[in-house]
Each structure stands twice: as structure tokens, then as C-alpha cells.
Amino acid sequence: MYVAAKCFPKARITGIDLFKRGSISEISIQKAADNMRSLGIESRTSFLTREAATSPGSKPKPMEPVRDYDLAISNLVFHNLGKKRFEAYGTVFGALKRRGYFVLGDLFPYGKSDTDYFRERSTLITESEESGSGPWAYKTMVLRKT
Numbered sequence: 001m002y003v004a005a006k007c008f009p010k011a012r013i014t015g016i017d018l019f020k021r022g023s024i025s026e027i028s029i030q031k032a033a034d035n036m037r038s039l040g041i042e043s044r045t046s047f048l049t050r051e052a053a054t055s056p057g058s059k060p061k062p063m064e065p066v067r068d069y070d071l072a073i074s075n076l077v078f079h080n081l082g083k084k085r086f087e088a089y090g091t092v093f094g095a096l097k098r099r100g101y102f103v104l105g106d107l108f109p110y111g112k113s114d115t116d117y118f119r120e121r122s123t124l125i126t127e128s129e130e131s132g133s134g135p136w137a138y139k140t141m142v143l144r145k146t
Contacts, residue, residue: 001032004073005041014069015047068097079107079136086117093121093145101125102143107136118143 001015017029029047036045072092078085092102108114122143130138
């Protein structure tokens with residue numbers, strides 16, 4: 001959040017905690033809020049909790065409060081979700097304004113299926129791939145919702 005706040009000094013920044021349970025559940029919104037306060041940007045930041053993807057057969061809960069965002073930024077989140085990442089991508093695209101931007105940095109083990117999904121919903125503005133030692137290279141994409 002700090003990088004977004006630094007790059008966009010007049011913007012309001014909303015952090016969304018997508019993992020209510022699981023391997024990183026010890027990371028708390030309170031810790032993030034404390035960090036924003038120590039950085040002096042707490043007046044421009046807020047936090048929401050939302051499951052990134054719902055269980056099969058369950059009805060997705062809307063983000064609260066529902067807003068239209070100009071920009072969504074994610075780093076190393078979606079690869080943790082397996083096939084549910086597509087539902088989570090849909091959550092992000094649903095929260096963006098028309099022609100809003102999604103900056104996504106992640107690992108893409110099944111790149112073609114992700115690329116096909118993005119192609120149906122957005123325009124690829126730029127893409128860069130980092131070299132890596134493992135089978136999943138880190139890639140950054142800037143997408144604009146259509």
C-alpha cells in the first residue's frame with residue numbers, strides 16, 4: 001500500500017485482506033494499519049476483509065462497502081488460489097471502473113488459461129517477465145478493463 005500511496009499522493013488507498021484463514025492468516029489488518037500510521041499515511045488508507053474466492057456452491061458476498069476503483073494492484077496473491085483464482089480475478093474486475101487498471105505481479109503456472117481470461121475482460125497495456133530459477137517465472141502485467 002505504501003508504494004501505491006507514494007506513487008499517487010492524492011489518492012485514497014484501500015487494502016483488502018483476502019485470506020481470512022489458511023497459511024498466512026497470522027497477517028492482520030491491524031498490523032497493516034499500524035504500518036500506515038507509522039508511515040504517516042493513515043488518513044488516506046483504509047482496509048476491508050473479503051474472501052478472494054468462495055467455496056463451491058456458495059453465493060459470493062459483495063465487497064463492503066461496494067465501490068468502483070480506478071486501480072487495483074496485486075503482488076503474489078492469486079497463484080495461491082489454484083483454480084479459484086478465476087473467481088478472484090472476477091472479483092477484482094467487478095470492483096474496477098470501466099477502463100480501470102489492474103496491475104498484477106504473480107507467478108503463472110498455467111499462463112495460457114490466465115492470458116485467455118484476461119483477454120476476454122481487458123486490454124494488455126504492458127507485460128514483463130523476470131527470469132527465475134523455478135518453473136514459474138514472475139510476471140507483471142498492466143491490464144485495462146474493457
